[in-house]
Amino acid sequence: MSYVIGVDLGTSAVKTVLVNRSGEVVAEHSESYPLSQPKPGYSEQRPEDWVDATVISLKKLMHVSQAAPESVEGLSFSGQMHGLVLVDGEGAVLRPAILWNDTRTTQQCRRIEQQLQGRLLDIARNRALEGFTLPKLLWVQEQEPDIFAQAVRLLLPKDYVRFRLTGQYAMDYSDAAGTLMLDVAGRSWSKDILDAFNLPEELCPPLVESFQHCGTLLPEIAEQSGLLSSTSVYAGGADNACGALGAGILEEGKTMCSIGTSGVILSFEERRDVDLEGRVHFFNHSEPDAFYVMGVTLAAGYSLDWFKKTFAPGISFQELLSGVEAVPAGSSGLLFTPYIAGERTPHPDAEIRGSFIGMDVSHKLPHFTRAVLEGITFSLRESVELLRASGKDVNTIISIGGGAKNEVWLQMQANIFNAEIVKLASEQGPAMGAAMLAAYGSGWFKSLQACAEEFLQEAVRYTPQPEVVEKYEELFKLYQDVYPQTQSLSAALAKHR
Structure with missing residues (x-):
């Protein structure tokens, strides 16, 4: 028997699911972590709490399921969108992550609108809203210039966890679309948007497909989680994109x-x-x-x-x-x-x-x-x-x-x-979508559509x-x-x- 793992990094907890080739969830586990709201409108978390909870959840998942580590062919991620994680040249986190439901950035949203005007919708295809990543980045640029000066890379929540598990930087298109820095139709970081705010493109990680292979587990992570260091890790997607896959x-x-x-x-x-x-x-x-x-x-x-x-x-x-x-x-x-x-x-x-x-x-x-x-x-x-x-x-x-x-x-x-x-x-929502990305990435199916046809079944309909x-x-x-x-x-x- 072979399996894949879906990791869903939510706002209050991380959920892991072990899924077999028929789409059956053999085991699941959740680990919670705290949310910090130091001021009205602020919403932050410690990125390291995500990593610790993910590793613990993987370990307990393997223990509960009694699955052999070599039977797990790959894992992938679903992640809460928009949250800003800044790291320095050594990959160390510079400040707590600013989350999707943080509303401190109204002034930065107005700045984005004034600077870009109609070009914003043409390129990023979305309005400047407090939840997106770019306003958060500009807030740090304006309010915490010393921290901003040390930043070498920006990451979204699941991308930081994947980096800590594999040592590799990447961001998939579905999550990058929520940063307000992506040319959504062109599928590339927008030089126009970055230049408008003096943001170096090197700050943005390489862009990849959600099912793309992004390395294997670091030896210490493999040991802590009960998996093998040869376990393949796939990029994953935004929670809503993965929820869509899982549905x-x-x-x-x-x-x-x-x-x-x-x-x-x-x-x-x-x-x-x-x-x-x-x-x-x-x-x-x-x-x-x-x-x-x-x-x-x-x-x-x-x-x-x-x-x-x-x-x-x-x-x-x-x-x-x-x-x-x-x-x-x-x-x-x-x-x-x-x-x-x-x-x-x-x-x-x-x-x-x-x-x-x-x-x-x-x-x-x-x-x-x-x-x-x-x-x-x-x-x-x-x-x-x-x-x-x-x-x-x-x-x-x-x-x-x-x-x-x-x-x-x-x-x-x-x-x-x-x-x-x-x-x-x-119904496993985004966690199932993450598992489907791992299954497709591992070559189990010729397409995500074929994976959905195997994994998902309708139970009941409610009529108006x-x-x-x-x-x-x-x-x-x-x-x-x-x-x-x-x-x-x-x-x-x-x-x-």
Whole structure:
């Protein structure tokens, strides 16, 4: 028996999965690490915590599975996007990583827009948003010039972990597309963007395909992890690109809804010249010469997690959701907007904040819980509508992540999106996508599409219920009114935070 390993480096934990040639997950393990928020709007992590947790998780994975080290043919990565890691000439980290959900860089975003104007969308195909890597790099350039002067290389989170495991620098196209420094259609670092901010191209690592071989494990890492030093390591991809692989989003007409800490609506795109005016993200796929369009809700699962910790800390998620099915669609006149950490799509607004609208004395915990689920899904519906407006047919959506673990929420997605929702038989999300890259890189399949056909099976479909769809159509229009009517209030309250 032979295996591959998928490593999914998330915001709160790293997950490793051991997968056989049939796509069966034989074993899995997760190791968590802390998140630091030293100031409002700041979000940082120690890169070395990622490395330590990854090695521990690999060791425990091998122990639990009892797989022979020589049976593991390769491993690959999925990684949280955009996070800035700066290293010196010896590969030592110069400061904590600035993460995707860090919002300190609004001024740098305005600087990018003023400097590049229309060229930014022409080249990078995305707006300047606080989550991207370039604004973070400019923040360090401006605020920490001594650290910036020592920087020899910038890396994204999974690329730093892979460097520590193999000793080789690289970045794949799907993750590089989220830096705001890549010529997305041209698949190269943009000299125009780098020169505009006096950034040397040598700061950027070599670009590779997601399935490209990037060395083998260093001897000390192999010993610590229980693997062999001959184990092949493949580049990997951005978490959303890997999530798309793990959901089989590999041809035109396929769309995915992924609800984790953030929420994503993602659709395959083979046109490199489609003009979406920056309303949704346009990134390189892990599939060669392909792209995907994507809308993002910054606080999707994070909104539910915040709600539970704040208002129901003494019960489990299962208990919290147990009464939701008895609450009617619309939560008896209660609306929630999930803007608790700002918003990305369709409102690129770091200052907007969330709200409950319509509270009265009749509302109990299940009403608020259902309203949170509905608000998250309404926010994702806005991205669905942008895809539809671009000419895409969004009639079937594969749901993965936390939103695919609850039947009530899956049916809610079908009704709010007015589309069939597919749940996979074994849903591992980005971790499975990473394993698929390792399988393809190891020569198990002739294409990623062939790998998906072998690894992924549909389990159940949820069909829209016409009478509920009609009610949600009315509520969605009300939901869309909340942002413009609370924007000025959020901006005024920002100075009092």
